Amino acid sequence: MSKATDEQTAPAEEQGNRPAAAYESVPGTVQPDEPGDGQAPRRTYELEDTGFREVPKRWRKFYRVWQGPGDSLAPNEIICPVCKVVIRSHREFRPGDRAYCMPCMSRMIVVRMPDGTLGAEVIYQ
Amino acid sequence: MAETDFLSQYSIQRWLEMCPQGYLDDTTYGHESGLTEPEDLLANDDLREASIALTVQLIAGERAALAASSGLVNAAPDHASKAFLATQTLDEARHVEIFTRRLIDLGVKEEDVDSTVNDLANPNLVKFAEVLLEKVGNGDFIAGVVGQNIVLEGMAFSVFELLQATSKDLNPKFAQTLAGTIADERRHVGFGENRIGSLIREHPERKADIERMQAEMSYHMLATFTDVFRGSGPTMDRERQAAAAEGRDLGSAEWHGTDVMAASTDDIEALLAGTVINEFKTRLGRIGIEYQDPKVPA
Amino acid sequence: MTADASPAFEPHQLDEEEFLREVHSFSFWFEAVEGYLEGRPYGADPELADEPLDGDDRDRLITTLCNYCVGEVTALDASSGLVRLAPNHHSRIFLATQVADEARHVEVFLRRLDDLGVLDGEAEVRARANPRLEEFRRRVLEMVDRGDWEAAVFAQNVLLESMEDTVFRFHASIADPVTRQVLEGVIADERRHLGFGENDLGRRLARDPAGRERLATIRAELDPLVLGSFDGVYRDLGLSRADQPSLGRDYLAAVERLGLTT
Numbered sequence: 001m002s003k004a005t006d007e008q009t010a011p012a013e014e015q016g017n018r019p020a021a022a023y024e025s026v027p028g029t030v031q032p033d034e035p036g037d038g039q040a041p042r043r044t045y046e047l048e049d050t051g052f053r054e055v056p057k058r059w060r061k062f063y064r065v066w067q068g069p070g071d072s073l074a075p076n077e078i079i080c081p082v083c084k085v086v087i088r089s090h091r092e093f094r095p096g097d098r099a100y101c102m103p104c105m106s107r108m109i110v111v112r113m114p115d116g117t118l119g120a121e122v123i124y125q
Numbered sequence: 126m127a128e129t130d131f132l133s134q135y136s137i138q139r140w141l142e143m144c145p146q147g148y149l150d151d152t153t154y155g156h157e158s159g160l161t162e163p164e165d166l167l168a169n170d171d172l173r174e175a176s177i178a179l180t181v182q183l184i185a186g187e188r189a190a191l192a193a194s195s196g197l198v199n200a201a202p203d204h205a206s207k208a209f210l211a212t213q214t215l216d217e218a219r220h221v222e223i224f225t226r227r228l229i230d231l232g233v234k235e236e237d238v239d240s241t242v243n244d245l246a247n248p249n250l251v252k253f254a255e256v257l258l259e260k261v262g263n264g265d266f267i268a269g270v271v272g273q274n275i276v277l278e279g280m281a282f283s284v285f286e287l288l289q290a291t292s293k294d295l296n297p298k299f300a301q302t303l304a305g306t307i308a309d310e311r312r313h314v315g316f317g318e319n320r321i322g323s324l325i326r327e328h329p330e331r332k333a334d335i336e337r338m339q340a341e342m343s344y345h346m347l348a349t350f351t352d353v354f355r356g357s358g359p360t361m362d363r364e365r366q367a368a369a370a371e372g373r374d375l376g377s378a379e380w381h382g383t384d385v386m387a388a389s390t391d392d393i394e395a396l397l398a399g400t401v402i403n404e405f406k407t408r409l410g411r412i413g414i415e416y417q418d419p420k421v422p423a
Numbered sequence: 424m425t426a427d428a429s430p431a432f433e434p435h436q437l438d439e440e441e442f443l444r445e446v447h448s449f450s451f452w453f454e455a456v457e458g459y460l461e462g463r464p465y466g467a468d469p470e471l472a473d474e475p476l477d478g479d480d481r482d483r484l485i486t487t488l489c490n491y492c493v494g495e496v497t498a499l500d501a502s503s504g505l506v507r508l509a510p511n512h513h514s515r516i517f518l519a520t521q522v523a524d525e526a527r528h529v530e531v532f533l534r535r536l537d538d539l540g541v542l543d544g545e546a547e548v549r550a551r552a553n554p555r556l557e558e559f560r561r562r563v564l565e566m567v568d569r570g571d572w573e574a575a576v577f578a579q580n581v582l583l584e585s586m587e588d589t590v591f592r593f594h595a596s597i598a599d600p601v602t603r604q605v606l607e608g609v610i611a612d613e614r615r616h617l618g619f620g621e622n623d624l625g626r627r628l629a630r631d632p633a634g635r636e637r638l639a640t641i642r643a644e645l646d647p648l649v650l651g652s653f654d655g656v657y658r659d660l661g662l663s664r665a666d667q668p669s670l671g672r673d674y675l676a677a678v679e680r681l682g683l684t685t
């Protein structure tokens with residue numbers, strides 16, 4: 001499981017993570033927080049390799065196997081609807097974020113599910 | 126060795142141990158990470174364009190090999206042959222990928238790759254591929270494997286060896302890329318000879334048709350060599366003259382007893398054609414097929 | 424944007440073209456399979472002790488593995504035939520990797536049959552093949568032969584691969600240790616295949632919504648063949664209908680995402 005940090009109390013730079021501004025140059029990917037959007041800053045996470053070996057080494061920490069009943073998703077994790085692998089990010093996911101599932105090659109947008117949890121919708125365009 | 130034992134040498138497991146876990150381990154697009162095309166090649170438009178034209182022929186040949194090897198899987202009579210052809214399909218896809226990458230490294234934009242290949246692929250090489258792919262399309266396993274694994278691969282094997290000899294000192298990146306493809310081709314020609322030898326013995330009535338195909342493919346191959354050497358000869362001569370004027374030493378590279386860095390393009394063409402044809406004669410002879418000279422000298 | 428070496432860079436930051444180039448490449452396949460197949464010749468750790476199976480269990484496992492082979496040979500012949508139909512270079516490279524994956528699956532299942540004492544694996548597969556699965560095979564290869572990319576990708580990479588994925592995952596959860604490891608490696612490969620199929624068709628149908636009706640008709644024809652034959656596999660695994668997991672759930676979810684419900 002990834003270790004959570006909070007940007008309000010633990011700036012990303014201090015956690016060895018990339019500052020949020022570094023993401024702003026990549027439109028349509030993991031979205032930076034809009035200044036003044038009223039939302040709390042996103043929490044950031046240090047990702048550890050959990051032993052998922054189905055993608056090249058440099059990408060492995062961004063995925064893990066869903067363990068079934070008893071497992072739970074952290075705020076920086078969603079389940080791929082196509083292949084059921086858990087997709088992870090350095091930052092908390094929010095609706096509208098784009099995510100990629102490398103094990104099954106799917107592209108998706110993070111959405112809020114009717115039960116309030118985060119899910120993903122596959123995009124084909 | 127019994128045929129089943131021999132075929133077990135061509136399993137997916139053995140392929141995994143030999144290639145991803147063997148000679149391709151720690152390579153990126155077939156070469157050590159960090160190697161690039163030489164600066165003087167990239168800075169010289171004449172040389173760069175000649176390299177692009179040459180690389181296009183390699184891509185065209187490998188695309189034909191990919192279409193042929195994948196097309197033969199369904200026609201293969203047993204699982205072991207299907208398994209080998211599956212590894213060959215992947216090998217050929219890798220070759221297409223690494224030569225395509227070289228085209229991009231030489232300055233061709235990714236979106237222009239297909240149009241560049243279509244524009245510059247030699248028409249005789251295209252016809253060479255069409256003869257083979259007609260057999261494959263008809264599900265003719267014996268003719269398809271002879272055309273693919275003996276004629277096409279036999280040609281590629283010698284061409285890659287010649288290019289590797291000339292690149293070893295001047296372009297280590299390209300030489301390393303070629304070394305991996307040569308290692309792959311060795312398996313392909315080996316399978317072709319070993320698997321088809323027994324099938325030809327069982328089906329001697331197929332010999333005449335296969336010999337006709339070989340003669341037709343040989344004709345287009347020789348015509349391709351002529352076109353390519355005619356096209357690259359002036360560039361090669363200019364480069365040699367410029368190197369001599371600047372006091373640069375292009376070095377030497379011996380291939381089949383000839384220093385190909387000093388030989389004329391006519392001599393290199395004759396050496397390459399002679400080497401490939403001798404190889405054809407030997408390999409075809411071993412499987413009971415008599416080499417046929419092309420009807421019209423190229 | 425191209426892949427960045429900084430530790431905070433993540434795959435979700437790749438631009439879409441770069442992402443597809445990465446995941447469809449030979450290099451990606453190569454490093455991925457190396458990750459989960461290294462040290463597992465023929466799909467299993469050679470040090471892993473094989474559990475002896477009693478007569479009935481052994482016989483049922485043989486029938487199950489024979490039908491897995493039928494499915495995998497179908498996928499091998501179909502995916503190799505699809506290489507020439509691929510619409511672009513990246514799809515062609517991906518399908519070449521799928522050809523090798525499918526051939527490996529046939530190889531590891533035949534090897535497992537050999538471990539179980541089957542003398543002529545290929546003959547046993549022919550003898551125990553489920554007729555519905557054979558009929559499905561014939562239909563898929565017809566689609567490939569007539570150059571129908573969309574129908575063949577749907578039948579093979581969506582329908583067959585989804586069914587196999589569900590069945591293999593369930594079987595892995597109850598199998599003996601060697602069969603489980605073999606299945607785990609196959610499941611890892613299937614993820615790529617079913618993802619490729621769904622995403623390729625999804626992109627095409629987004630551009631050509633009229634294609635949905637045709638694929639929905641094909642789906643209605645093929646469903647009974649595949650669903651029925653995998654139902655048979657569950658029986659061979661010794662399960663009563665009440666114990667069977669919801670066999671087609673993931674497949675039906677994929678069909679719904681693609682808009683192929685009738």
